[in-house]
Amino acid sequence: MIIKEELKRPWWNKRRKDNLKKGIIHLVLIITSFIFVFPFLWMLFTALKTPQELLMGSDSFFPKNPMWSNFSTAVKSIPFLLYLKNSIVIVSLVMLGTIFSATLSAYAFAKLKWRGRDKWFIVLLATLMIPLQIILIPSYIMYAQIGWLGTILPMVVPAFFGGGAAFYIFMLRQFFMNIPKDLSESALIDGANHFQIFWHIMLPLTKPAIVTVALFVFMATWNDYFGPLIFLTDPEKWTLALGLRSFQTQFGGRYDLMMAASILIMLPTLIIFFSAQKTFIEGISFTGIKG
Amino acid sequence: MKKIFTLIVNVILIFILVACTNGEDSGKIKINFWHMSPVGSPSYSPMRRIINNYNNSQDKVLVTGTGFSFWDYWDKIGIAISSKTTPSLGLSTIDDVEARASGKVLFNLTELIDNDTSDNNIDLDEFRDSQLEFATYNDNLYAMPFSATARALYYNLDIIEEKGFSEEDLPTTWSELKTFAKNFDEVDSQGRITRIGFDPTYGNATYHGWLWQTGLDFFDEDKNPTLNTPKHAEVLDWIKDFNSEFSRNQLKTFGEGNELLGINPFASERVVMIVDDDGLNQKIVDANASFNYGVTTIPIPDEDGVNVNWGSGFSIEMYDNGKRNEEHKLAAFDFLKYLMSKEVQIELAIANGWLMSHISAMEEYTEDKPILKALLKEVDNARDKIYIPYAPSWHGNDWQPFYNAFLDGEKTAVKTLEDARAYYLRKKSNYEATH
Amino acid sequence: MAKKTTLTSLKKQEGIMGYLFASPWILGIILFGAFPFLASLYISFTSYDMIQAPRFIGFANYRILFTNDDIFWLSLGNTLYHVLIAVPLGMVVGILLALLLNNKVKGMSIYRTLFYLPNVVSIVALSLLWLWLFQPSFGIINEVLSPIYKLFKLEPLGWYSDKSLSKFTLILMGLWTSGGSMIIYLAQMQDIPTSLYESAEIDGAGFLKKTIYITLPLMTPSIFFNFIMGLIGGFQVFTLAYIVTNGGPGRSTYYYAYYLYDQMMTDRNMGMASAMAWILLVIILVITLFALKLNKYVVYLGEEN
DSSP states (O other), rough: OHHHHHHHHHSSOHHHHHHHHHHHHHHHHHHHHHHHHHHHHHHHHHHHHHHHHHHHHOSOOOOSOOTTTHHHHHHTTTTTTHHHHHHHHHHHHHHHHHHHHHHHHHHHHHOOOOHHHHHHHHHHHHHSSSSSHHHHOOOOOOHHHTOOEEEEHHHHHHHTTTTTTTHHHHHHHHHHHOOOOOHHHHHHHOOOOHHHHHIIIHHHTTHHHHHHHHHHHHHHHOOOOOHHHOOSGGGGGGOHHHHHGGGGOTTTHHHHHHHHHHHHHHHHHHHHHHHHHHHHHHSSSOOOOOO | OOOHHHHHHHHHHHHHHHHHHHHHHHSSSSEEESSSSSSSSHHHHHHHHHHHHHHHHHEEEEEEEEEHHHHHHHHHHHHHTTTOOOOSSEEEEGGHHHHHEEEOOOOOHHHHHHHOOOOTOOGGGGGGHHHHHHHHTEEEEEEEEEEEEOOOEEEHHHHHHHTTTOOOOOOOHHHHHHHHHHHTTTTTTTTTTEBBSOOOOSTTHHHHHHHTTTTSBBBBBOBHHHHHHHHHHHHHHHHHTTTTTSHHHHHHHHHHHHHGGGGGGTTTTBBSEEEEEEEHHHHHHHHOOOOEEEEEEOOOOTTTOOOOOOOOOOEEBBOOSSSOOOOHHHHHHHHHHTSSHHHHHHHHHHHSSSEEEEEEEEHHHHHTTTTHHHHHHHHHHHEEEOOTTTTTTTTTTTTTTHHHHHHHTSHHHHHHHHHHHHHHHHHHHHHHHHH | HHHHHHHHHHHHHHHHHHHHHHHHHHIIIIIHHHHHHHHHHHHTTTTTSSSSEEEOOTTTTHHHHHHHHHHHHHHHHHHHHHHHHHHHHHHHHHHHHHHTTOOOOOTTHHHHHHHHHHHHSHHHHHHHHHHHHTTTTTTTHHHHHHHHHHHHHHHOGGGGGGGHHHHHHHHHHTTTTTTHHHHHHHHHTTSSSSHHHHHHHHHTTHHHHHHIIIHHOOOOOOHHHHHHHHHHHHHHHHHHHHIIIIOOOOTTTHHHHHHHHHHEEEEEEHHHHHHHHHEEEEEHHHHHHHHHHHHHOOOOOOOGG
């Protein structure tokens, strides 16, 4: 009887259905990810070509003789270590300053009621709506007047005051707003002040979001060449992103070296992204409670 | 005791010496010079050497050079001018010196040259009038021409000889150019172009470049747009019909297929003749080309043709940011004289791969370099585009949409010119309303 | 009585605290932001060639833009087209990608990194690549589509060289960087309590029903955030057109921000460029304020549990 029942069971059972689903998902994922990976592969191949291949064209996507030496040449052509040091210094300071000012401001916008709060929020959004180029000259003149030109101050100090952080403040605000009122209200009744609530409740619950902000700020500052170009007159203080521009000359330049250097400069971001995934994927959520 | 005493005295002496040297150093006038050879570029070390040579040759002036990549340089100098934080000397473009001179941000060089009694003063005879004219404003010189480019006809000697021709057969007129170029067109079995003899839109050829050869231009002496004669339209039609046996799509594909990813159509031997500037030569040299090529004058119209090509150049300027004293000005001028001298002009040419402006310096420099020599000859016929305050990019941003629409067959030549002219006139009236 | 005083003093304290917490940012706005921001407004009423000092000319710049400048309207139209299509499309793609990656499939971290890769790669490299891929005659995309072209007897699409397709082509290229919004959606979705899905499954809900009734509603905060940021960014679209199409063909991808850039950098007309910037700011601000009002009706926040 049991054997007969077994034979009667349909081929299309649940386990097979699940496996098929998984298979389709994998297939779709692989095809889609290939589309997304393609630009990077192309960059890699360009980095491995010779200038002749690039200028004369070789009708092929793949380099004939991969020039892995391009990577070391790229590193030797510019003061790589010096620029690396400068990049690290500036990026760390900006990350610190942004997280400091962004978390504080986001909390104020999300959890506290103060006069003019909503109007200031509109000002916050408005700062995102004006192109950088338009305010560049007045900013530059301002920094020239207070004597900050040639130093890294114009790039670093505004971060501690929420400069360039409107996006993150808005984002963090959404996070804070999702944390239930009861948590802070009960803490208040227990006699805690807002700093304690901020430090002991808000920040820990949104740590993943803060890690996300840190990653985004890292990426933006690490790759920013325009800020250093304008504000850092002394080449000794140049960053990697700016040093990369030297590969581009009037006559086209060494695209092969430029791609090689770009890939090297891209690596830290990729590594940080990959390893920080667990934290911030869980983090960029707007519901602070689980299950 | 004596030993300690001697030691202390020695240490103090050393300190005094060091302080003195520093003092000597700080006695020097410090000027800075912005150029386009940043750290990491091929021309960085040679430029640094040129500057160091100057510093070591005298002890009154100390020059610091800072290089920015060509593409970023213009942002840098622009913002410096706006904020009055300009360097003592810097490069710029020669065709719009007028804008900066009238804006009073440049020092008057005629004054400095006239008042200079030294024997290394700038020799104005060594610089072409065609360039000095552009650097002149209200009869005074406000910049020196630094580099001088020209456009010429590059030709692939190997392919030409393959087909049984020689350099003597090279065309000199427009109709000769057309017949000669047709010898080299090649198509594959599917009808796609694999090689083209010549096209008037490839390389660095421009409509105004061809137009100038007929004696016409975009604007008249009063800076009003012309573009309203039949000849203007004829030139446009000539450009479009040159390769009329192919469709515009085919030509664009062939052109683009080459330009993408930095592949140069001439260097990849897909185009046999092309109009380009001295930069192409540098590109080919940098990439170790393996074919024989040459350079000659661009063919001119069959009748009433004028031998002229579009050449531009960088200028070198002394910036007045309102805070310079006389001493500083003279120091910067001294460095300028150095840069404008024959020997240094040759060094600069070698360093940057440019043709510099100093006539006899370049004659000497190109003596043993046939291609550069031929290019240099074309500089004598080069002319820069005039500066139109109400349309600084009249040949670029303003003109390209009209030109491309015409080439794509959307409008006739006459209509295109009419619309373009109306556009410039409107820009002019808007400009006048706000100035 | 004692309780009442505590509440009012708490409220007062909150008012002061609010300012205290926001003070770094407010100070930043006043110290570093106010001058450049307001200077640019002033400059919009002047004639400024960035060499000599600005000269006051009143509303002339604005008047010219509105009444004597075809390209102003053309570029504004191009930008509006972009916003109307790119913003919804970008949101849909981001959500779809997130739905795709929200499955318990092996190697999820690798896939996520791969999908995020284009956001890390330099935009110049990406643009060159797209020029190559979308090339009408020999680009891979048309090669792959050629059987379809043959089947329907169509001419191969011109993509970025076709006036009527160019804007859409640029939008497609922009979708490559959907990884950014996708990550935000993903995170949101990871946090939806699985118990909700389980009880839905017991009630016999399939994938589609689960998505529509559970996933999407609980994702509204991030959808809304991406919508607002998408709007603000969409109106400032520029970079791709600058690198890939130069605003062409026939000014079909000549966006508002591109025209603004040309006014400033090419025509040296900073006054006009500033006027354009402030007009754009007003437009974006009005639309954003309107969208913010929708916030109440559209977004489900954990707070309102």
